[in-house]
């Protein structure tokens with residue numbers, strides 16, 4: 001079987017980490033199995049959907065290296081929905097309802113007050129032709145519900161949750177279409193999954209009860225339901241997906257200097273029994289991807305963990321990978337020298353400035369100033385090359401009797417303006433003879 005999956009966001013806002021995690025899992029499962037990964041834009045809500053959000057979603061997926069194999073937009077497919085809706089109507093599987101939202105709300109409250117489940121009572125099925133005519137005369141237009149088959153237990157084997165059972169009598173017939181003819185999410189999603197031959201639906205567990213009703217829609221439309229995987233939801237480090245995190249777009253991470261692979265590495269594995277590991281490529285994550293490793297507890301997303309993971313990943317990046325993102329002049333040796341000091345790739349420019357200068361001269365006391373001046377003389381007499389830092393400090397150790405911090409720190413300060421930073425062994429050759437002499441003499 002060729003696997004076909006879809007990631008189905010609504011373009012009514014930016015992608016956040018919760019949506020993205022679902023996208024990553026769809027993509028990984030598909031790449032693992034050599035299938036087709038589709039983007040379906042759920043834009044039936046024409047009021048709230050915007051092309052700029054759709055473009056943002058495409059840009060995010062491209063940046064992550066998860067470009068879909070194809071894209072469909074629900075707003076292009078209304079004719080198909082109409083046609084399939086008519087089939088269901090002819091088969092008696094959808095029915096018109098005239099209750100107002102207030103009437104329904106009141107009935108729900110009465111049921112809840114009596115300790116009963118707030119299931120829709122199907123009153124609309126008993127309307128007479130006269131009653132319907134009266135509603136229409138009042139100017140009411142119907143909304144439409146899908147009629148669940150109460151005689152068939154709903155069951156599926158969920159790739160994450162295992163065997164699932166639902167008694168349709170305990171579910172309300174879902175509303176699929178509003179009074180104004182617009183579509184709710186439920187039915188178009190099923191029609192598309194059938195039309196696009198989706199084999200696996202991977203989404204959050206907030207959709208589990210939708211799935212129960214949708215399974216009957218697949219059957220009513222003469223199709224075999226796909227396989228489902230409902231993953232536990234993502235929460236923030238403080239216990240739920242905060243307003244901030246829930247509205248923070250993926251582009252914010254990009255702007256903070258987080259690598260795409262870092263987001264993938266974290267989101268791929270939180271909430272699973274596989275450890276979060278630093279990787280420079282998604283391949284090892286894809287190879288080991290398995291829904292059986294997913295837990296039932298919420299996945300915890302921690303921005304601190306992302307920052308640390310990102311740092312580890314930056315320390316592993318090859319020169320060739322980062323080449324196009326580096327400031328002019330950084331060669332492989334410079335990259336390798338600076339890399340261990342980076343928290344983010346974008347920090348590289350700050351460190352590169354200590355090589356190219358100008359640097360802020362450091363404060364030195366008289367002793368250190370004399371020491372640094374003698375270091376300039378010593379350096380001038382040494383052949384400058386690879387092992388120059390070692391040769392310089394060995395010679396100065398002999399001549400001054402200094403060692404440890406007293407030996408190294410004034411030199412580092414004079415040469416870089418800082419107390420800490422990249423390994424001087426690698427740095428001094430990059431700073432170069434002339435520049436190093438100038439810096440040592442300027443104190």
Ligand code: GLU
Pocket residue numbers: 007008009010042185189202203207
């Ligand atoms: N647009 C729906 C959502 O974002 C899609 C759910 C699905 O994958 O079917 O929740």
